[in-house]
Amino acid sequence: MPDLNLIQSKKQLRQKSINTDFEVTSLDIKEENKATIVHLGSYIKYAIVGIVFGIVFVKAEIISWFRIQEMFRLQSFHMFGVIGTAVVVGIISVWLIKKFKVKTIKGEPITFQPKTFNKGQIIGGLIFGLGWAMTGACPGPLFAQIGTGAFVVAVVLSSAIAGTWVYGYYKERLPH
Amino acid sequence: MLGFLKQPWSWYVAGALIGLIVPALLILGNRHFGISSNLRHMCAACFPANIKFFQYDWKKEIWNLFFVGGILIGAIIATVFLSNPVSVQVNPTLMAELKSYGLTTYTKQLPPEIFSFESLFTLRGFILLAVGGFFVGFGTRYAGGCTSGHAIMGLSNLQVPSLIATISFMAGGFLMANFILPFIMRL
Numbered sequence: 529m530p531d532l533n534l535i536q537s538k539k540q541l542r543q544k545s546i547n548t549d550f551e552v553t554s555l556d557i558k559e560e561n562k563a564t565i566v567h568l569g570s571y572i573k574y575a576i577v578g579i580v581f582g583i584v585f586v587k588a589e590i591i592s593w594f595r596i597q598e599m600f601r602l603q604s605f606h607m608f609g610v611i612g613t614a615v616v617v618g619i620i621s622v623w624l625i626k627k628f629k630v631k632t633i634k635g636e637p638i639t640f641q642p643k644t645f646n647k648g649q650i651i652g653g654l655i656f657g658l659g660w661a662m663t664g665a666c667p668g669p670l671f672a673q674i675g676t677g678a679f680v681v682a683v684v685l686s687s688a689i690a691g692t693w694v695y696g697y698y699k700e701r702l703p704h
Numbered sequence: 705m706l707g708f709l710k711q712p713w714s715w716y717v718a719g720a721l722i723g724l725i726v727p728a729l730l731i732l733g734n735r736h737f738g739i740s741s742n743l744r745h746m747c748a749a750c751f752p753a754n755i756k757f758f759q760y761d762w763k764k765e766i767w768n769l770f771f772v773g774g775i776l777i778g779a780i781i782a783t784v785f786l787s788n789p790v791s792v793q794v795n796p797t798l799m800a801e802l803k804s805y806g807l808t809t810y811t812k813q814l815p816p817e818i819f820s821f822e823s824l825f826t827l828r829g830f831i832l833l834a835v836g837g838f839f840v841g842f843g844t845r846y847a848g849g850c851t852s853g854h855a856i857m858g859l860s861n862l863q864v865p866s867l868i869a870t871i872s873f874m875a876g877g878f879l880m881a882n883f884i885l886p887f888i889m890r891l
Contacts, residue, residue, distance in 0.1 A: 578774020613719020652846025657876015675779025691841025
């Protein structure tokens with residue numbers, strides 16, 4: 529069946545070329561004008577935003593295993609309220625940024641990339657959902673949970689890094 | 705003021721602050737909110753192993769590693785200086801269910817019966833922590849994002865794929881919490 533093999537390999541080739549992860553901006557946009565030297569000081573501002581986020585995570589109990597269990601059992605409105613409010617504030621913010629063509633503090637334009645659908649968003653999404661209910665954490669809270677002194681979560685984080693690595697290893701062979 | 709900050713924060717305060725992270729990162733440097741990609745950057749930095757998915761200049765994404773470093777520090781600050789001495793409030797129905805699995809401690813946000821090194825070396829603890837963590841890392845990258853990248857950033861930009869991903873996250877969580885977790889918890 530040589531034809532079938534040909535179709536199969538063509539399909540694999542097509543799969544290899546598609547982008548499924550839109551979170552690595554430097555891969556999507558060629559930033560030739562940007563200096564390649566890393567000025568670590570200019571990243572402190574992101575650490576400060578992170579600190580605020582970390583405090584919110586702990587104080588609003590978003591990192592709580594109990595809160596996540598309540599959410600998935602529909603026993604509490606709390607997490608739905610948090611995510612829902614965040615989405616509404618985010619939608620309004622992005623709309624305002626686009627409408628008034630808001631620039632960055634350095635005067636650069638703010639850009640958005642559209643995402644395209646692939647089956648990974650469903651299959652991967654379901655797998656992540658299973659893990660979220662087991663560990664009570666999505667990737668952000670993993671870091672915050674360690675910060676509260678739950679050092680065993682470092683093992684959870686290491687497993688998550690291993691999971692990401694295994695995905696990268698098998699990416700071309702998985703349905704997308 | 706400090707006493708006020710020490711109480712658990714309400715959902716609308718937390719939700720608004722998290723939502724504001726989206727414009728904050730955009731205005732600070734056209735950065736897009738998405739935490740799970742850091743796991744990919746860590747692989748690219750430490751174990752790229754000639755895998756195409758990890759062959760890129762992770763240093764260009766280093767802002768995000770500073771961001772999660774900040775999350776870790778923020779959690780330490782909240783725990784050391786803003787800690788609430790009262791036990792966490794949990795839905796009584798859930799408490800009754802958890803009691804049947806031997807979970808009765810509500811002093812912290814994570815039950816010590818699961819989140820301890822002793823537990824890690826039991827079958828139940830290993831499945832929840834090590835296998836659960838693997839699912840989080842594998843699933844988020846397969847989906848191309850997590851709660852921050854899809855549910856918050858993606859939905860803020862009205863992306864349909866992010867809505868599909870968010871519904872899938874929730875479906876997986878409902879399935880696990882209601883139908884699979886009861887079996888794991890009894891191990």
